[in-house]
Amino acid sequence: MAWTHSQTPPVKGHLPVLLPLRSMPQGLPLQDRLFNVWTASILVLALAAALITPAFAQDATPGRSAFAILLEWTPTLAKGFGFNVLISILSMAIGTVLGVGLGILQVSPLRPVRQVAWVITQFFRNSPWLVLLFYCILLIPFQIEVFGTKIPFPGWVKAVIGLSLPVMAYMSEYMRGAILSIPTGQWESAESLGFSRGQTLREIILPQTIKRVLPSWMNLYAVLTMATPLVSIVGVNDVMALTRAALSAEGRVDLLIPMYLYILCWFFLYCYPISALTRWLERKYSVKL
Amino acid sequence: MKHAWKTVIASAAIVAFGTTAQADQLQEIKDEGKIVVGVKQDYKPWGYLTSDGELAGLEIDLARDVAERLGVEVELVPVVASNRMEFLSQGRIDLIIATMGDNPKRREVVGMIEPNYYAGGTNVLAPKAVGLKEWEDLRGKDVCALQGSYYNKRVTQLYGPNLVAFAGIPEVTSALKNGSCIGFLYDNTWIESQLASDEQWAEFEMPFPTEDPQAWSIAVPLEELDAPYGKLMSEIVTDWHKSGFLIERNEANGIAPSPFLQEQHDALQ
Numbered sequence: 083m084a085w086t087h088s089q090t091p092p093v094k095g096h097l098p099v100l101l102p103l104r105s106m107p108q109g110l111p112l113q114d115r116l117f118n119v120w121t122a123s124i125l126v127l128a129l130a131a132a133l134i135t136p137a138f139a140q141d142a143t144p145g146r147s148a149f150a151i152l153l154e155w156t157p158t159l160a161k162g163f164g165f166n167v168l169i170s171i172l173s174m175a176i177g178t179v180l181g182v183g184l185g186i187l188q189v190s191p192l193r194p195v196r197q198v199a200w201v202i203t204q205f206f207r208n209s210p211w212l213v214l215l216f217y218c219i220l221l222i223p224f225q226i227e228v229f230g231t232k233i234p235f236p237g238w239v240k241a242v243i244g245l246s247l248p249v250m251a252y253m254s255e256y257m258r259g260a261i262l263s264i265p266t267g268q269w270e271s272a273e274s275l276g277f278s279r280g281q282t283l284r285e286i287i288l289p290q291t292i293k294r295v296l297p298s299w300m301n302l303y304a305v306l307t308m309a310t311p312l313v314s315i316v317g318v319n320d321v322m323a324l325t326r327a328a329l330s331a332e333g334r335v336d337l338l339i340p341m342y343l344y345i346l347c348w349f350f351l352y353c354y355p356i357s358a359l360t361r362w363l364e365r366k367y368s369v370k371l
Numbered sequence: 372m373k374h375a376w377k378t379v380i381a382s383a384a385i386v387a388f389g390t391t392a393q394a395d396q397l398q399e400i401k402d403e404g405k406i407v408v409g410v411k412q413d414y415k416p417w418g419y420l421t422s423d424g425e426l427a428g429l430e431i432d433l434a435r436d437v438a439e440r441l442g443v444e445v446e447l448v449p450v451v452a453s454n455r456m457e458f459l460s461q462g463r464i465d466l467i468i469a470t471m472g473d474n475p476k477r478r479e480v481v482g483m484i485e486p487n488y489y490a491g492g493t494n495v496l497a498p499k500a501v502g503l504k505e506w507e508d509l510r511g512k513d514v515c516a517l518q519g520s521y522y523n524k525r526v527t528q529l530y531g532p533n534l535v536a537f538a539g540i541p542e543v544t545s546a547l548k549n550g551s552c553i554g555f556l557y558d559n560t561w562i563e564s565q566l567a568s569d570e571q572w573a574e575f576e577m578p579f580p581t582e583d584p585q586a587w588s589i590a591v592p593l594e595e596l597d598a599p600y601g602k603l604m605s606e607i608v609t610d611w612h613k614s615g616f617l618i619e620r621n622e623a624n625g626i627a628p629s630p631f632l633q634e635q636h637d638a639l640q
Contacts, residue, residue, distance in 0.1 A: 157424070161424065224461045224463040225462070237463075317449075317450065317453075317454040319412075319449055326539050326541065327412040327419065327420040327449070329413075329539070329540075330414065330415055330419060330539065330540045331413075331415050331419040331421065333540075333541075333569060335545045335548045335571070337541075338541050338542070
């Protein structure tokens, strides 16, 4: 033999092999380096300072500064904002549950079921949110009597229902897309292993759709949260309605812009982390070839 | 989904049936121990929010007084012009005390309690520098107004101003101060109390004689107007005028003295 102990032993890695391509930890794309949480918050802070400072300075005569007024109203406005968050979470929860169901029905093997699910999805997905809200506020009675007990339906509950309808429709489309994006080979292999359709769906397909749906789902949540001020139009006492009330109680013209900006900052601070996380998840789950 | 709609329709039917079956709202309010009153929260000083989140103002005082007379608790629900009558007919609230003008069209929808508890007219808040003298001066000028105010139509037809309508008072006052319009077409009672109480209006005036007096009414559901509930409300409003309670509360809330209230008070003596 050519190789003996005295000769060079075959060292691991000695032979020229094709190493797996090591993906370099790439830097963020340019737009993410420019528009990240730090630049955004600096911008917002600068804007706020620019707007509040002059109001602060010129206000030596009428008494309290705009800043002091904002601070004074903060607890009340915070309660209103909490209400917006509550409405968004509840609508998201209801909409998601209904939407997943509807999405599964959209890929049902039964044609009529598929069609009905498709019609419902398209109807709610293509209706303006505000119109759906109006319908819910006006059509749902303020209380329902079931077997003698009265179940009250306050405005905000109706608003939750109204906002969950479009969420349901979007979710249904996301689910349909996610289910169809899973290679058909998986269905076939599952079938060959004796899984029923329900089992395949529950144990093989649905778990895989989660990561595909997650980024869109979170995006939808951020959009929904930013849409919640719509409920103030239909008479729910949310942060927008309270802001208007605060503005009219103070009766100060110079407060208008700082006050709305203040509310905008709250929404931004709440929604930005969600969209940032979404982008991170999207990158993480993006298709690797 | 189908099932959900069935439930909604069925429950709507139950509620509709339920409301026709209930005979006496007054008794119901007393049984529940609570009256739900729709009030404004953006119409200082009639109804507004204080910074600790409590409602205050003349109409809130009135709502509390109604509850006290009935011996029940009061629950205040903030309403706006566009939803107050729906809330009342749906049963969400029992009573409207929300700067609501009394007119024949609204009388078809809700039960307006007589006598009227307040009255306002139409006027304009304008910078003194503009130098408005009479209503005709408005023709062709940009005038700010509030969306959905009943007098917008009348003034446009009579004097032809170019109305710029906003959603809320803060937006209007901001536009007025920026010079986007030469005046703010609004209720004279509001203008008077602003001019009297707030020094930011020092350079402003109310240049015209007040026109088109409009009485405000509290309202109950239409079918309750001639029932004991409506009658009791009517008695309460009469007593507010007679006892001078309205005049006293008007002053306590810093509103300019109202000739209407004085008139009603004197008439009942």
